[in-house]
Amino acid sequence: MSMGMKCPRDGQDLVTKLHESSPPFHVEICPRCHGIWFDEGELNRVLPELTIRLENMKWRPCTAGETPVDSPRSGTTCETIHLEVGDLTIHRDPATNGHWVDGCELEHVKAFAQTACRETRDHVDYIAREMAELGYH
Numbered sequence: 001m002s003m004g005m006k007c008p009r010d011g012q013d014l015v016t017k018l019h020e021s022s023p024p025f026h027v028e029i030c031p032r033c034h035g036i037w038f039d040e041g042e043l044n045r046v047l048p049e050l051t052i053r054l055e056n057m058k059w060r061p062c063t064a065g066e067t068p069v070d071s072p073r074s075g076t077t078c079e080t081i082h083l084e085v086g087d088l089t090i091h092r093d094p095a096t097n098g099h100w101v102d103g104c105e106l107e108h109v110k111a112f113a114q115t116a117c118r119e120t121r122d123h124v125d126y127i128a129r130e131m132a133e134l135g136y137h
Helices: 042-046 048-055 103-114 118-133
Strands: 015-019 025-029 036-038 079-083 088-092 099-101
Touching (some): 015 042, 025 042, 036 042, 088 103
16 A cells, blocks of 8 residues: 555545556556556656656636645645546646546557657556556556
């Protein structure tokens, strides 16, 4: 488990999984909804093409009809961004620069990765395998 971090969607304890890249790093995954928390810099290591795109976009607060996400790291309400490419929504903690990706977004992350380089596809496939071990298909 991850130092008491809770899923912002369902309150479950997040499970820490080692991402075996070079150098390795940890991501936190919810065993129930399969959302993923990336600390600052980790999303960039998994999806560098995505984070380059995100740097040039304007983050915004959740709007009416959207469910706000509170950061599992700081408790701060996250900002959100929606990318048309891959139909992907990502949440960012402005206090820690960490990112939350809902479990239902994993397929959208995979779709985005298909347009990316081989190394990015390998990282996304690795996370998908880790999530499969937790029962997400």
